[in-house]
Every structure is written in structure tokens, then in C-alpha cells.
Amino acid sequence: MAVRIRLRRVGRKNAPMYRIVVADSRSPRDGRFIEVIGQYQPRTGEKAVDLKVDRANYWLDNGALPSDTVRSLLRKAGVMKARHEAKAGAKRAGSAVPVAE
Numbered sequence: 001m002a003v004r005i006r007l008r009r010v011g012r013k014n015a016p017m018y019r020i021v022v023a024d025s026r027s028p029r030d031g032r033f034i035e036v037i038g039q040y041q042p043r044t045g046e047k048a049v050d051l052k053v054d055r056a057n058y059w060l061d062n063g064a065l066p067s068d069t070v071r072s073l074l075r076k077a078g079v080m081k082a083r084h085e086a087k088a089g090a091k092r093a094g095s096a097v098p099v100a101e
Contacts, residue, residue, distance in 0.1 A: 007069060022035045
């Protein structure tokens, strides 16, 4: 099963609001989903993204692929940068080879 993190449109006409959901890639845009991990309100300005960062990281760790729009929202929320820094830190810590005397 291919799992995607994508947007699901809710809200009324001319007032869009989106839920950030984890869903099977074969399900329709507003159809079945596995979990809601946040919401995006593009018309509110600064506080547009409300996200459960721990659940987003969980699904990304388990192989869920974000859509292009969700990837940019995760980048704005700082999730992608924190993941990158954590991987880079682990790589640096793992590459330190002890010197034999």
C-alpha cells in the first residue's frame, strides 16, 4: 500500500480550508484516509498551518511520501529542516572512527 500525506479540502465555497491527512494513494482526494495530522487555512495569514509534528515525523519515518504542497507546508513549519539536521547529526556521530593507540 502506497501511503501519501496530502491535503483534503473542507470548508465552504470561496473559503477553502484543508486537512493534512495520511491516506492511501489510490483513494480519492476527499475520500478515505488513515489519520488527520493537521490543517491548513490559506486565508488566515501567519497561523495558516496547524500540524501534529510528532505524527508527521512518524509517518515520514514509516515511508509516507508528502505531496508537493504538503512538502512545502512541512518545510515552512520547520519539520523538514529538523529531520535533515537530525539525520546529518546522526551521520556525523556515526562517522567518528576511534583511533587505536
